[in-house]
Amino acid sequence: MASRKNIKFKYYVSYLIVAVALILFTVLQLTGGLKRSTANLLAEIGYSVILAVSLNLVVGFLGELSLGHAGFMCIGAYLGTLFMKVFSGFIPSQLVCLIISMILGGLCAAFFGFIVGLPALRLKGDYLAIVTLAFGEIVRNLFKNLPWFGGAMGYTSKGYGSTLFIIAFVAILVMLFAVQNLVRSKHGRAITAIRDNEIAARATGINVTYYKLIVFVIAAFFAGVAGVIYANYTTPILYSFFSYNYSIEILVMVVLGSMGSITGSILAASFLTCVNFYLKTHLSGDMAALKYLVYALILMIVVIFGNAPALRSFREKYNPKVLFAKFFKKKPNPAAERNDAGSWDRIPTKIKMDELLTVDVKSNESVQDPDKGEK
Amino acid sequence: MAEYVLETKNLGISFGGLKAAQDVNLKIKKNQIYGLIGPNGAGKTTVFNMLTGVYKPTTGEIYLCGERIDGHGQEEINHKGIARTFQNIRLFNNMSVIRNVLVGLSNQPEYKCGLFTSMFRLPRHFKVEKAMRDRAKELLDIFGLLEERNNLACNLPYGKQRKLEIARALATNPKLLLLDEPAAGMNPQETAELMDTIRFVREHFDMTILLIEHDMSLVAGICEEITVLNFGQTLAHGSVEEVLHNSEVIRAYLGDD
Known part of the structure; x- marks a missing residue:
């Protein structure tokens, strides 16, 4: 029964992280305690988290490798900006305008996800990766060459301002709700059955094509939403941003946060975005070339030492769940400890360990007590 | 209602020039335990794969309760009522035991629940989810796996993995259960236990069972009718006594003198 409680805790911890961050930074923003650069960083974290979690749905839960996530983001960014421009004509509120274009931008990306997924999901593994990779490149070059989107100079958008991160964080919460419930x-x-064993899943009557397509479409939808947020964060939108490299970067976030873990994706995406952001802002001029070197070094250190035995025991000791339990339950219940499956009295030995231990303790106490009394 | 649960007529498949199975005629009555045996490479698993839609037969027809099912996809055939287990166990290894069974249940019409119902946690989702869990626990209890329901499937001992695979197949509520070498890799005691399980499944679920097996003690112990395949063709057919004393069958297994 304990394991079920753990699972529940695991599901709520991701909401908790995002909600706490949202409330904290919103209060800071409203009281004017937030620097502009921090607000920018938070907006970047916002869309990165959405991208990482949605890609995790494809890579971690469905088990298919997709390298075209930046392509869906690209569709969301360009078309979302287009919608923003169209709607700002007759909707005065910029917020409403942004929300509508986020939904529409997401739907457009989802539509493309459907069109690409329909033939591509018959492929597997490396072949699917190649097709999605090609799709990403096609999309960004298409937008570059279409006459209405500013070509190589970039597509200028209005930008939403420094409160964008609040909307991004609310979008994360909505996405977490949808994805976790799914x-x-x-x-x-x-979906996880398909990842574990596709042949068995088919034989168990699961419509594999349907589920693959659904996951692909949902992931594309959220990538599109992230694209709209990105478009409102930077201007102009450059087609070169949505390159193959960016798809890989999202994949790195997913892998670093461990595949199939939503909380992991959130943390890894936030961490990598922070690293990237600080390297970008602090290494300027001649040092800018060092950025990729430092980034690569940090990644290598995290991957190699992230799973080191010493660190693992540290994590087990100081993970939030344990600290949480310690905070509420000050003294561990001795009766509960006895019920532990690995406790002495469960191990069949010739010598009764339990009796030996209790006898020792009692005799010590009885010796010590009279001494103290005499003094 | 058709007379036979499963009937195949001149079922055959060829891969290029190789005729992996030819003119296989099976007639399986309701509630029967039917054996399909033969030396290695005789085409037994190929027949299973045709029945479950993995391969499309090049000749012949398959009828399930009088309804023609050949040419359909694997999922559809499962929905129509054929469930199977695999020669090398194929569980969902990284999922808990109960989730393995829940996956099997998820296509039952009474547990229908749309994607958005689940995504937005509408009342129907909770109702369906509870009903599914209760049913899954019931099934696991029958197979003695209830205690281990929260363990990962890959951590189960071999015999229990076999049982779980059967439980998962039964969760799809089939009319016909196909078992591909259920006793492979089992010791005599486990095999005896498995025989009891198979008999119990037949009684309790009113199931028709077709099984492939090399272990003759199991075949002789529980099968009521047997078909022997050799080089893709039917060598013999009949009751256990008849078949196992058939000189051609003995020759196919042991070779000429």
């Missing part, structure tokens, strides 16, 4: 339902079980 993963925890019978549909999520079907």
